[in-house]
Amino acid sequence: MADPKTDYAEPAYAQHQDKSKVPYYRSNLDDRISPDLKELLETYSQIPRDQQSAHIHRIRDLAWAIRQYPCTGSGGWLKPQLRQLPIYPEILTRAKEGATIIDIGTFVGHDLRRLVYDGASSEHLWGIDIVSHWDVSYELFNDRSRWKGHFLEADFLTAASSDAFAPLRANTDVIVISQVLHQWVWAQQVRGATALVALTKPGSLVVGNQMGKPDAGEVVPAGFTVPLYVQSPESFAKLWEEVGAATSTRWETQCWLRTWDHIGVDSKESAFMGPDVGILEFVARRTD
Ligand SMILES: C[S@@+](CC[C@H](N)C(=O)[O-])C[C@H]1O[C@@H](n2cnc3c(N)ncnc32)[C@H](O)[C@@H]1O
Structure with missing residues (x-):
């Protein structure tokens, strides 16, 4: 029987948080604005460097008003995470x-x-989120008239069978899913990964990062009221074995354990997540 404490689509801790009471809201993000992002904002978004700090802080306030994730507060999105992956x-x-x-x-x-x-051309790129951040996104990157990609507001746990997902079903080459699966306990992560399989075909990749540690297990970060299952490279491989067996698919995984500094987040400030908790970068490749 489903346990409402752990079977949620999105976590309650990301809703209605007071920024003065959480350990992960940083009022000044200047040292988080990576050289990569500065270049992107200057060249792609035409936002001069001397206006970028004010721009970023205004955008963060808009995003924080929508959801209050640790990475929104701490600026974890100010370094390109996908580009960090070895793949x-x-x-x-x-x-x-x-x-x-x-x-x-x-x-x-x-x-x-x-x-x-x-x-890459934006035409074949899809952004999916349970809650729209699209206006903030266009404002951040100043590309509303240029962006030809797709944004879908949907809970991916249940939406994969919906009409909106039809072009993606069994047809997606790469699924990026960073800082999402770790919001759940093991059973929900299996459910999440299983929902992704319906979108894939042999050769597809599922890639991203999430909390990780050498010894996998449930962790309750400071200030949280729910446990999260933090994966190790071994447990992540086991997860995809379990998902593969349930969906008659085969997956090979490759993982890298990193410290938080790797994605531009100070490891000391991330200590609230628990000892040994860092980042697990991963690739799951569908072989059959
Ligand atoms: C912690 S943020 C990570 C954002 C980004 N991927 C990154 O790594 O910087 C988690 C994002 O996942 C979205 N999300 C949470 N649960 C979801 C679900 N069930 N379906 C779709 N999106 C979800 C949240 O709204 C939020 O934007």
Whole structure:
């Protein structure tokens, strides 16, 4: 029987948080604005460097008013995460060849913009999120009239069978899902990964990052009231074995454990997540 404490589509801790009471809201994000983002904003978005700080802080307030995730507060989205993955060159090559790429939990679509800046056409890019951040996204990147990609407001756990997802079903080449699956306990992560399988075909990739640690297990970060299952490379492989067996598909996984500094977040400030908790970068490749 479903446990309402752990079987949620999106976490309650990201709704109605007081910024003065959480350990992850930083009023000044200046040192988080990465050289990558500065270049992207200047060249792609035509926002001069001396206006970028005010721009970013205004956008963060708009995003914080929608949802209050730790990464929104701490500026985790100010460094391109997809581009950090060792497999990024393959993803970019596929993107330039017209692959269908979806970013689940896309937030402001920052990783999709990086693909476009690096040479992909936006037409085959899809950003999916349970709550629209689209206006904030267009404002951040100043590309409302240029963006030819797709944004869908949907809970991916239940929407994969909907009409809106029809072009993606069994037809997606790369699914990006960063900082999303870790919001759940093991059973919900299995449910989430299983929902993704319906969108894939042999050769598809599921890539991204999430909280990770050398010894997998449930963690309740400071200030949270629900446990999250933090994966290790081994448990992540087990998850895809379980999902593969349930869906008659086969998956090979590759993972890298990193510290938070790797994505521009100070490890000391991330200590509230618990000892040894860092970032797990991952690739799950569908082989059959
Ligand atoms: C922690 S943020 C991560 C944003 C971005 N992927 C990143 O790594 O910077 C999680 C995002 O996933 C979205 N989300 C949470 N649950 C979802 C669900 N069931 N379906 C679709 N999006 C979801 C949230 O609204 C939020 O934008």
